[in-house]
Amino acid sequence: xxxxxxxxxxxxxxxxxxxxxxxxxxxxxxxxxxxxxxxxxxxxxxxxxxxxxxxxxxxxxxxxxxxxxxxxxxxxxxxxxxxxxxxxxxxxxxxxxxxxxxxxxxxxxxxxxxxxxxxxxxxxxxxxxxxxxxxxxxxxxxxxxxxxxxxxxxxxxxxxxxxxxxxxxxxxxxxxxxxxxxxxxxxxxxxxxxxxxxxxxxxxxxxxxxxxxxxxxxxxxxxxxxxxxxxxxxxxxxxxxxxxxxxxxxxxxxxxxxxxxxxxxxxxxxxxxxxxxxxxxxxxxxxxxxxxxxxxxxxxxxxxxxxxxxxxxxxxxxxxxxxxxxxxxxxxxxxxxxxxxxxxxxxxxxxxxxxxxxxxxxxxxxxxxxxxxxxxxxxxxxxxxxxxxxxxxxxxxxxxxxxxxxxxxxxxxxxxxxxxxxxxxxxxxxxxxxxxxxxxxxxxxxxxxxxxxxxxxxxxxxxxxxxxxxxxxxxxxxxxxxxxxxxxxxxxxxxxxxxxxxxxxxxxxxxxxxxxxxxxxxxxx
Amino acid sequence: xxxxxxxxxxxxxxxxxxxxxxxxxxxxxxxxxxxxxxxxxxxxxxxxxxxxxxxxxxxxxxxxxxxxxxxxxxxxxxxxxxxxxxxxxxxxxxxxxxxxxxxxxxxxxxxxxxxxxxxxxxxxxxxxxxxxxxxxxx
Numbered sequence: 001x002x003x004x005x006x007x008x009x010x011x012x013x014x015x016x017x018x019x020x021x022x023x024x025x026x027x028x029x030x031x032x033x034x035x036x037x038x039x040x041x042x043x044x045x046x047x048x049x050x051x052x053x054x055x056x057x058x059x060x061x062x063x064x065x066x067x068x069x070x071x072x073x074x075x076x077x078x079x080x081x082x083x084x085x086x087x088x089x090x091x092x093x094x095x096x097x098x099x100x101x102x103x104x105x106x107x108x109x110x111x112x113x114x115x116x117x118x119x120x121x122x123x124x125x126x127x128x129x130x131x132x133x134x135x136x137x138x139x140x141x142x143x144x145x146x147x148x149x150x151x152x153x154x155x156x157x158x159x160x161x162x163x164x165x166x167x168x169x170x171x172x173x174x175x176x177x178x179x180x181x182x183x184x185x186x187x188x189x190x191x192x193x194x195x196x197x198x199x200x201x202x203x204x205x206x207x208x209x210x211x212x213x214x215x216x217x218x219x220x221x222x223x224x225x226x227x228x229x230x231x232x233x234x235x236x237x238x239x240x241x242x243x244x245x246x247x248x249x250x251x252x253x254x255x256x257x258x259x260x261x262x263x264x265x266x267x268x269x270x271x272x273x274x275x276x277x278x279x280x281x282x283x284x285x286x287x288x289x290x291x292x293x294x295x296x297x298x299x300x301x302x303x304x305x306x307x308x309x310x311x312x313x314x315x316x317x318x319x320x321x322x323x324x325x326x327x328x329x330x331x332x333x334x335x336x337x338x339x340x341x342x343x344x345x346x347x348x349x350x351x352x353x354x355x356x357x358x359x360x361x362x363x364x365x366x367x368x369x370x371x372x373x374x375x376x377x378x379x380x381x382x383x384x385x386x387x388x389x390x391x392x393x394x395x396x397x398x399x400x401x402x403x404x405x406x407x408x409x410x411x412x413x414x415x416x417x418x419x420x421x422x423x424x425x426x427x428x429x430x431x432x433x434x435x436x437x438x439x440x441x442x443x444x445x446x447x448x449x450x451x452x453x454x455x456x457x458x459x460x461x462x463x464x465x466x467x468x469x470x471x472x473x474x475x476x477x478x479x480x481x482x483x484x485x486x487x488x489x490x491x492x493x494x495x496x497x498x499x500x501x502x503x504x505x506x507x508x509x510x511x512x513x514x515x516x517x518x519x520x521x522x523x524x525x
Numbered sequence: 526x527x528x529x530x531x532x533x534x535x536x537x538x539x540x541x542x543x544x545x546x547x548x549x550x551x552x553x554x555x556x557x558x559x560x561x562x563x564x565x566x567x568x569x570x571x572x573x574x575x576x577x578x579x580x581x582x583x584x585x586x587x588x589x590x591x592x593x594x595x596x597x598x599x600x601x602x603x604x605x606x607x608x609x610x611x612x613x614x615x616x617x618x619x620x621x622x623x624x625x626x627x628x629x630x631x632x633x634x635x636x637x638x639x640x641x642x643x644x645x646x647x648x649x650x651x652x653x654x655x656x657x658x659x660x661x662x663x
């Protein structure tokens with residue numbers, strides 16, 4: 001597997017443009033802040049300290065810029081609306097958390113410069129006989145809030161370190177809410193005004209005003225989140241699937257979504273503060289909204305227990321899906337925030353799509369496949385001509401989750417060949433199971449494992465080969481008869497672990513040619 | 526999605542403290558000041574004209590990094606096998622650091638790290654060194 005190199009990744013046109021903007025804006029602000037202080041004759045007393053004052057002021061301005069930006073990429077409700085506008089073509093909104101991290105790195109860098117410069121400043125303030133050093137550090141607003149912000153940063157950055165986050169997401173999540181106090185300190189950081197002329201005229205950069213804008217926008221975001229999540233929501237049905245998967249169907253009138261989007265779920269009975277993302281598995285035409293939850297962590301297991309999906313032993317041995325509850329009372333209240341965009345919602349803009357799901361990563365495609373079925377039934381037109389669905393699964397029991405859906409889809413085959421299922425089983429099978437499959441496979445018209453007409457494959461798919469074959473059949477005209485002139489768009493959508501994502505991306509690049517455009521999209525988790 | 530491993534967090538904070546201890550020490554060589562000069566003059570002799578405390582702090586910082594990263598030399602040694610030696614060491618390191626003007630904050634972080642290591646001890650995390658628990662589910 002050839003991975004893309006550091007150079008190829010960071011110097012891709014879009015990324016390069018961002019880096020130029022990003023570094024350029026910081027360097028520009030630094031220089032501006034630096035010389036505005038240096039060339040101000042009325043600040044001569046302060047300027048007698050020298051280089052460290054100018055540096056701290058320049059870095060301070062960059063920090064104001066970063067602090068007003070840092071909250072914007074985490075406004076998921078606002079981003080959701082912006083995603084629908086023309087801005088979506090200019091700004092990759094799905095990379096919001098990546099941008100959040102870049103701002104954080106810049107913030108850390110300038111914090112270090114700002115702080116070290118101030119350590120020298122305050123030392124020299126005493127040498128000049130203005131104030132004793134320790135009073136500047138611990139008795140002024142600027143000093144105290146600064147030290148407090150440093151402490152908060154130590155806690156936030158260490159708990160956000162990836163292994164920490166993987167180990168305990170909750171710790172990261174709760175610690176990150178220290179940002180409230182961080183922002184509060186930031187707004188008062190310039191209070192008491194340290195930058196004065198000889199006549200005691202204050203000359204600040206008013207950086208708190210810019211930081212306050214970001215804070216206010218984020219505040220509205222949180223209010224919006226609260227209002228939306230508090231609208232009436234009611235669980236209508238809970239289905240326990242094999243492999244410890246639960247399907248929760250609920251009813252929320254105010255909830256609008258597109259296939260392939262995800263939502264945030266909060267169950268007050270388990271935790272008042274935790275919000276967990278889940279992909280929506282129903283289609284907008286369904287009477288209900290459904291999500292599939294696999295019990296793997298603390299929260300999901302607690303949810304399973306709460307909904308009564310687990311026996312005393314905690315594990316289900318049954319292999320069939322069971323409706324656990326469909327009474328309206330006796331079920332816990334849930335709160336739902338969403339729906340949020342994911343790249344998979346653009347599926348319907350392609351002529352040919354290849355959907356690749358791994359294990360539970362099939363969920364966004366369940367919604368899309370359902371939507372295809374509804375579109376076909378209600379004869380609504382879309383660009384879509386062919387759908388290739390790949391589901392890579394470890395074991396047979398996992399098939400049961402969506403088996404009924406897949407069967408319904410297959411039975412309702414629209415044009416022949418419109419929808420192709422390719423199911424891959426990667427687990428090593430027992431000898432007896434193989435024998436069983438061989439016996440049943442020869443005689444039956446349905447696959448012995450999935451009960452579908454398409455046969456199950458064993459092992460992993462070779463996507464390089466798959467794309468090659470696809471290219472050939474499109475070029476020969478067999479694949480898309482009566483096709484208009486012009487290039488064909490093939491969308492590859494993937495949801496699953498990262499290693500296969502890289503493989504797919506490379507395969508997409510290799511397979512691309514002037515007539516057929518392969519575009520790769522990946523779900524973010 | 527597991528429980529927080531306190532020693533893992535303490536480890537990271539100790540690394541931060543170690544880095545700032547070294548950097549603060551280097552700055553301390555050039556800008557010599559005792560944090561307590563307003564209160565008492567007994568520390569002044571250690572700080573001016575040569576900042577002995579700062580030099581000691583640099584050594585401390587490097588020692589912290591050697592224990593926390595850890596250096597191959599220290600791997601599995603007395604210092605890294607349990608958390609008790611670090612808690613004792615860092616408490617002393619921090620107390621000394623507080624004398625130097627630039628090393629007050631690293632000292633504070635060391636105390637936080639000590640506190641977290643103590644919680645880790647209380648929760649019985651001592652069986653595994655923090656390096657080995659990284660990324661594992663406990």
